[in-house]
Amino acid sequence: MPELGPSPLMTGGDSLDVAAARAAIAAAIRPIDGRETLPLRQALGRVLAEDVISPIDVPAHDNSAMDGYAFAGSALVDGAETVLRVAATVHAGDVPTMTTAPGDCVRIMTGAVMPPGLDTVVPQELCRLEDGRIRIAPGTLRAGDNRRLRGEDLSRGRPAVAAGRRLRPADLGLIASLGIAEVAVVRRLRVALFSTGNELRTLGQPLDAGCIYDSNRFSLMGALERLDVEVIDLGLVRDDPEALAATLDEAIARADVVLTSGGVSVGDADFTKDLLARRGEIAFWKVAMRPGRPFAFGPLRRAEQADAAWLFALPGNPVAALVTFYAFVRDALLTLGGATPQPLPVLRARCTTPVRKRPGRTEFQRGIVSPGADGRWEVRLTGTQGAGVLRSMSEANALVVLGHAQGSVAAGDEVEVWLFDGLV
Ligand SMILES: Nc1nc2c(c(=O)[nH]1)N[C@H]1C(S)=C(S)[C@@H](COP(=O)(O)OP(=O)(O)OC[C@H]3O[C@@H](n4cnc5c(N)ncnc54)[C@H](O)[C@@H]3O)O[C@H]1N2
Numbered sequence: 218m219p220e221l222g223p224s225p226l227m228t229g230g231d232s233l234d235v236a237a238a239r240a241a242i243a244a245a246i247r248p249i250d251g252r253e254t255l256p257l258r259q260a261l262g263r264v265l266a267e268d269v270i271s272p273i274d275v276p277a278h279d280n281s282a283m284d285g286y287a288f289a290g291s292a293l294v295d296g297a298e299t300v301l302r303v304a305a306t307v308h309a310g311d312v313p314t315m316t317t318a319p320g321d322c323v324r325i326m327t328g329a330v331m332p333p334g335l336d337t338v339v340p341q342e343l344c345r346l347e348d349g350r351i352r353i354a355p356g357t358l359r360a361g362d363n364r365r366l367r368g369e370d371l372s373r374g375r376p377a378v379a380a381g382r383r384l385r386p387a388d389l390g391l392i393a394s395l396g397i398a399e400v401a402v403v404r405r406l407r408v409a410l411f412s413t414g415n416e417l418r419t420l421g422q423p424l425d426a427g428c429i430y431d432s433n434r435f436s437l438m439g440a441l442e443r444l445d446v447e448v449i450d451l452g453l454v455r456d457d458p459e460a461l462a463a464t465l466d467e468a469i470a471r472a473d474v475v476l477t478s479g480g481v482s483v484g485d486a487d488f489t490k491d492l493l494a495r496r497g498e499i500a501f502w503k504v505a506m507r508p509g510r511p512f513a514f515g516p517l518r519r520a521e522q523a524d525a526a527w528l529f530a531l532p533g534n535p536v537a538a539l540v541t542f543y544a545f546v547r548d549a550l551l552t553l554g555g556a557t558p559q560p561l562p563v564l565r566a567r568c569t570t571p572v573r574k575r576p577g578r579t580e581f582q583r584g585i586v587s588p589g590a591d592g593r594w595e596v597r598l599t600g601t602q603g604a605g606v607l608r609s610m611s612e613a614n615a616l617v618v619l620g621h622a623q624g625s626v627a628a629g630d631e632v633e634v635w636l637f638d639g640l641v
């Protein structure tokens with residue numbers, strides 16, 4: 218069973234700050250074991266389990282970057298026109314073996330291998346062709362121009378893509394350029410997800426009086442799918458200890474991570490935490506943040522297994538659930554899944570909306586970042602910022618993060634912004 222280290226368990230009125238909560242999670246978790254080999258075509262978004270080492274030089278030959286004429290750069294004369302006779306032609310895919318006499322050049326296409334002894338290419342639009350000769354005006358180019366060198370992209374034996382990389386389109390292309398058809402990736406992290414609450418109804422059900430539709434499962438499922446994890450959707454669970462216990466036990470048995478929303482606060486029907494406490498060393502935190510104050514994290518014992526499933530229990534309020542996901546869960550899932558940490562990009566922007574805030578907690582407001590009239594980043598808040606106002610999150614392209622010690626923000630003040638990237 219993994220140790221949580223010095224217990225961040227909060228029992229009294231104390232709150233943990235956001236940085237301490239993130240640090241406690243990071244200190245507790247380790248990447249999962251297990252890998253699989255996949256055809257390159259199926260590896261987009263997956264985490265590379267070992268470095269890809271280049272078995273070849275890329276490109277394999279010096280070659281032309283332009284359609285034009287190849288020649289020896291030593292033929293260029295300072296301050297004078299260079300005149301060369303076109304002696305042969307090389308297409309991409311040819312293997313030129315010809316030797317070229319001084320004063321000769323070779324018609325060459327982009328990507329064609331440079332003929333022996335030639336190191337410079339003049340693009341056809343920078344010279345004049347007359348009677349089988351080209352004329353290059355003085356000062357047009359220098360020796361070595363428009364030639365791509367063997368191994369300039371990657372040399373043999375060099376790491377091309379490092380383990381821990383979530384493979385992006387350019388990575389797939391780079392690996393393909395090495396002739397590698399399969400890659401070893403970390404197996405997908407399995408995340409079990411359920412929502413709790415008697416008031417919740419699922420899509421397709423009538424909305425009974427006093428009820429709301431379960432939105433958290435959809436936003437969280439989307440957030441999980443962006444991280445390329447395997448989602449085990451355990452649906453809706455009523456605030457009933459037996460139903461919760463059964464779902465929790467199924468989640469623990471099947472998943473590496475259990476992600477819940479609702480029932481972690483202090484209401485009479487907030488049972489989840491007692492059940493959790495009996496199954497692991499769960500820390501119930503009051504995090505000094507808004508939204509997202511109640512949050513639970515820790516290892517859940519698995520019957521007859523040495524390892525544990527990690528629990529992340531998010532608050533029920535829909536914005537709080539997503540904000541705590543991005544503040545704590547996202548980076549943790551990437552780490553558990555073997556990926557090199559990839560926090561949301563942070564930038565500073567001028568806030569055009571005044572914000573009232575008291576020091577002593579971190580606030581995650583939702584905003585829209587865009588370039589201002591002077592070209593510098595600006596951010597404006599997306600209207601009402603209540604923890605249940607999901608529209609504020611849906612319209613946003615960033616979180617405005619007002620730090621623990623920060624007070625109110627006046628219009629025009631600079632603030633920290635976490636930009637939503639392709640994984641949000
Ligand atoms: N006396 C106190 N009351 C509350 C505190 C507190 O510290 N003292 N904290 C408040 C904060 S902050 C939050 S956030 C909520 C968190 O409560 P729970 O995690 O126990 O969640 P619930 O009580 O089950 O639900 C809260 C709220 O969110 C709605 N909800 C829940 N699940 C979903 C879902 N899947 N889809 C859409 N909406 C959902 C639920 O109906 C409630 O309105 O506690 C505060 N109270």
Ligand code: MOO
Nearest residue numbers: 508509510537604
């Ligand atoms: O987490 Mo609660 O949503 O701060 O209101």
Ligand SMILES: [Mg+2]
Nearest residue numbers: 480482484487
């Ligand atoms: Mg509650």
